[in-house]
Amino acid sequence: MSAHRSALLRKETVAEGTLALHLRKPVGFAFKPGQAIDLVLGAPELAEASRRHAFSIVSAPHESHVTIATRMRDSAFKRALAALAPGDALDMDGPFGSLTLHNNVARPxxxxxxxxxxxxxxxxxxxxxxxxxxxxxxxxxxxxxxxxxxxxxxxxxxxxxxxxxxxxxxxxxxxxxxxxxxxxxxxxxxxxxxxxxxxxxxxxxxxxxxxxxxxxxxxxxxxxxxxxxxxxxxxxxxx
Missing domain, CATH: 3.40.50.80 (Nucleotide-binding domain of ferredoxin-NADP reductase (FNR) module)
Structure with missing residues (x-):
């Protein structure tokens, strides 16, 4: 995996208790639909091991930003995530994962x-x-x-x-x-x-x-x- 510096662009509620975060797309960042990233927060109040969480990528490769979405639970990581403001820096590790669509279009x-x-x-x-x-x-x-x-x-x-x-x-x-x-x-x-x-x-x-x-x-x-x-x-x- 590769580390990429990013920042929060905006947050959006996409269902009751579910938040989408739109992130700046780092230069050269490429992925396949279905892959994921590790989001790494620079939250000093969290232990280092608790600053990282895996998220599937919601956005498509052609989009100008990277979007993730998550249910908001009462955990230290999710509280730090909710506290992010536009412009706050964070890191993305990835992409990774093999849950991608098969190539043979003859099979539904x-x-x-x-x-x-x-x-x-x-x-x-x-x-x-x-x-x-x-x-x-x-x-x-x-x-x-x-x-x-x-x-x-x-x-x-x-x-x-x-x-x-x-x-x-x-x-x-x-x-x-x-x-x-x-x-x-x-x-x-x-x-x-x-x-x-x-x-x-x-x-x-x-x-x-x-x-x-x-x-x-x-x-x-x-x-x-x-x-x-x-x-x-x-x-x-x-x-």
Missing amino acids: ACLIAGGIGITPFMSMLRHATAEKSAHRLLLIYSNRRPEDAAFLAELEDLTRRNDRFRLVATMTGMDTSKQPWSGETRRIDAPFIAGVLAEMPESIFYVVGPPAMVASVLSALEAAGVDGDYVRSEEFPGY
């Missing part, structure tokens, strides 16, 4: 995100749309409530701009929501996956989210008969 991609697991897929989808990729893309995006669904409005806009992309958002905890929702409310189980396979056979599956969600979806994929060679996953613990 089914992206399955739970909560903040949407972040690497945002980079993929923005890039595919900008490049007019021939990949056929389906995103299954699971949250408890619409209030929790980061980038939902942008994803809906991407479906209008990219006729190779379809979004299925599902909200599994609508009893706690204050917003209306007329879409899916099912959990991602084997019958759900079977419907995907009927629509998009030969799909390669990508699963990102909290550990329990990833484990549940991987079990559903196995029960639906998906060959493990065509499944790629990444867990986001501690979010």
